[in-house]
Amino acid sequence: MKSVVPPVRRSWLHQHRVAIAPWLFVAPALLFFSVYVIMPIFQSIAISFYEWNGLYNAEGESTATWVGTQNYVKLLDDDRFFVSLKNNLIWLVFYMLAVPVGLAIALFLNQTVTGIRVYKSLFFFPFVISQVVVGLIFGWFYNPDFGVIGSLWKAAYCEEVINIVGNVSTRCAKSPPDILADETWATYGIIVAGLWPQIAYCMILYLTGLNNVSSDQIEAARLDGARGWRMLRHVILPQLAPATFLAIVVTVIGALRSFDMIAIMTRGGPYGSTNVLAYYMYEAAISEYGDRYGYGSAIATVLFLIMLVYISYFLWRMYQDEKGR
Amino acid sequence: MKFALKSSLLSIALSAAMSTAAIAGDLVINFDDPNPGPKAGFEAAVEAFKAANPDINVTVNINDREAHKTAIRNFLSADAPDITSWYPGNRMAPFVEAGLFEDVSDVWEANGFYDSLAAITPTMTIDDKQWGVPYTYYQWGVYYRKDIFDKLGLAEPTNWDEFNTVAATLKDAGVTPITIGTKFLWTAAGVFDYLNLRINGYEVHNDLTAGKIKYTDERIKNVFMTWKDMIDAGYFVDNHATMSWQDAIAPFANGDAAMYVMGNFSVDGYKNAGLTEDQIDYFQFPEITPGLPRAEEAPADAFFIPSRAKNKEDARKFLAFIAQPDIQTEWNNTIGQLPINKNASVGDSKFLQEGFETLSTASGLAQFYDRDAPAQMAQAGMEGFQEFMLDTSKIDAILERLDKVQADVYK
CATH class of the missing domain: 3.40.190.10 (Periplasmic binding protein-like II)
Structure with missing residues (x-):
């Protein structure tokens, strides 16, 4: 009796270790994700039903008052909101140009010439610069007084004169275009600035994709007489599908978070005409003259719902891909 | 038991030390302009205050103007200083309404500010009470x-x-x-x-x-x-x-x-x-x-006492101090603006002289559209x-x- 070895007592933790281990590894990420992403989403949805200037009183209680769906009702009657929504769509549509243009440049650069690495790096350069710097540079570029466009215009339509105090000045038959101050063109001006780095990004995605295009298939297609456009359309592009998917995803995300360019180049102006939802939310809630946290949260919620549609599609698509394997 | 006694004694000693420190007078001031001129003017005024009140231990935090606009929303309810700079008119209204600023009408009463700061009284007033003391304005x-x-x-x-x-x-x-x-x-x-x-x-x-x-x-x-x-x-x-x-x-x-x-x-x-x-x-x-x-x-800049300030007594002394004619004269000479106290004297620059003439003969002073609305x-x-x-x-x-x-x- 005494010689019987007692059964090793395994703890519950030990017995279930295979099931538990992955959760332990995911736990830190889950914790931070829920505290910094999931919770704020619900908090801001909650705040969107209040009118609140963001202040707590001396006792530390929030000064918010419940207004129900009033913030959303106001949104429906707010021109600025619809201008922002429209601009978001314009961004989405025109930002997509980055994908074909990126592909074109990638195809062009995908050759073996001496020094091609240098050219590739030069084309990739704008993506490495901070968005803020890109915004500043394009702001100067568009400046009607000293920018490139202004200078070209002056060369064509203006003459130098000596003004009343003897300094050199210019007099123009037509005053130069002020792109960032023109409500029709300002948004497009910012999108062009945003496209510059985005094209570089798509280009690099396609360049890596092109590396993986099977040369056997190209060889076979060539034997079958495929050239030019047909080669690209039926042989290359299908093999680039993963790169295209990724390029579209990052471009949509880039378009939706176009906040920094707008903040640098126009601050939503002139008179709100370059706002997108993200910037309008900032303006309403956090900027110097905005202390309407409830209203800002309502805008954020609408933006969130729009993104949710896109993200759900994206996740569904990924899920389908995984299943297909 | 012994340990518990020791730690409780320690905590009593600590809290006693802290409270005596408060009696000796710690005064924390948040100011919002790090540019050379305004900073020098402010620091000179603080030095003068220290010299006049050697028992008060003044700590100064100078923050960037834009950062201050964001920070004040938090520190007023979380970790309030004893004094903070801010703007009068409608810009102070949200804080007054949330009960975050101290009513300082008593300081105005005791120091005769209703007379010496008369020009700017309406813009410092909400609900017939004054909520801060201005130190400068400009035309x-x-x-x-x-x-x-x-x-x-x-x-x-x-x-x-x-x-x-x-x-x-x-x-x-x-x-x-x-x-x-x-x-x-x-x-x-x-x-x-x-x-x-x-x-x-x-x-x-x-x-x-x-x-x-x-x-x-x-x-x-x-x-x-x-x-x-x-x-x-x-x-x-x-x-x-x-x-x-x-x-x-x-x-x-x-x-x-x-x-x-x-x-x-x-x-x-x-x-x-x-x-x-x-x-x-x-x-x-x-x-x-x-x-x-x-x-x-004539936009003015002013100082306020947060209602959660710890040392309101010395804070009131500071507010009374910065409205004195000599202090305002000195301060505004440094920053090239106009003193509000009518007994202060104005810098020699022709712009200040004309500005003083303009404002002192005006029938009314507006703050500015973005401060009044x-x-x-x-x-x-x-x-x-x-x-x-x-x-x-x-x-x-x-x-x-x-x-x-x-x-x-x-x-």
Whole structure:
């Protein structure tokens, strides 16, 4: 009796270790994700039903008052909101140009010439610069007084004169275009600035994709007489599908978070005409003259719902891909 | 047991030490301008305060102006200093309404500020109580190129006809009359405010910013009509919407524009752009409606006691101290602005002298559109002014939108 070895007592933790281990590894990420992403989403949805200037009183209680769906009702009657929504769509549509243009440049650069690495790096350069710097540079570029466009215009339509105090000045038959101050063109001006780095990004995605295009298939297609456009359309592009998917995803995300360019180049102006939802939310809630946290949260919620549609599609698509394997 | 006794003794000793420190007087002050001049002026005043109150241990935090605007929303309710700088008028209203600022009417009463700071009392007042003590303000008006005026034989205009003649003469000479940069919106509010103050007067300005008059009101429309005449006649520089107020100094310094509706802080900017004191001068925004009492813009800066401050007693001493005539004289000499205390003396700069003359004889002092109107109204209003300056034909749509915002803001 005494010689019987007692059964090793395994703890519950030990017995279930295979099931538990992955959760332990995911736990830190889950914790931070829920505290910094999931919770704020619900908090801001909650705040969107209040009118609140963001202040707590001396006792530390929030000064918010419940207004129900009033913030959303106001949104429906707010021109600025619809201008922002429209601009978001314009961004989405025109930002997509980055994908074909990126592909074109990638195809062009995908050759073996001496020094091609240098050219590739030069084309990739704008993506490495901070968005803020890109915004500043394009702001100067568009400046009607000293920018490139202004200078070209002056060369064509203006003459130098000596003004009343003897300094050199210019007099123009037509005053130069002020792109960032023109409500029709300002948004497009910012999108062009945003496209510059985005094209570089798509280009690099396609360049890596092109590396993986099977040369056997190209060889076979060539034997079958495929050239030019047909080669690209039926042989290359299908093999680039993963790169295209990724390029579209990052471009949509880039378009939706176009906040920094707008903040640098126009601050939503002139008179709100370059706002997108993200910037309008900032303006309403956090900027110097905005202390309407409830209203800002309502805008954020609408933006969130729009993104949710896109993200759900994206996740569904990924899920389908995984299943297909 | 022994351990517990020891730790409780320790905590008693600690709390005793902390409370004696509080009795000795720790005073924490948050200030919001790290630029050399304002910082030097503030620090000199703090040194003088320390010298006068050696038992008070003053700690100073100087924050960036924009960062302060965000930070104050948190520190007032979380970790309040004993004193903080902030702006009067409607800018202080949200904090007063949330009970985050201390009522300091007693300081005003005890030190006779109702008399010595009379000029600015209304803007420091909400619900018949005073909530802070101002230490500086400055005048607005028209800064102009004296050398250009002299060359064309022009004198400082005192009424609207003269002003129009001046502008027409300048235009004929190839000089744009007025420079302005509206990228950051508030500069346009300066022009609007002055037109409104000169056409309709102080009461209408106050009623408009208090939401008692609609923007589609005939009187406000008149302001826009006069403004439209100026814009249509080409009084303002092109491309103003891409320029900041500093950018707009360039045409002024180059002699392409001759006037600038601005605050006195801009004088430094003209000098940095290479203009000398002889080339620039100042005149009061000219009269438009004859006989209307003249009111001026005079934004003030002030100090406040948060209601969660720990050392309110010494904080009150500090507020009383910074309003003394000699302190305000010294401080404003350093920063090149005007003291508010009527017994203080003004710096020798001709702009300060003229500014003092302008403000001390004014019938009323406005803060500025964006300080007198609530934030949301100010934002919408100033966007409207910019939009109007770019396309005057949109006036009706703009005014109707402003009415809508107004109805929402002042429920």
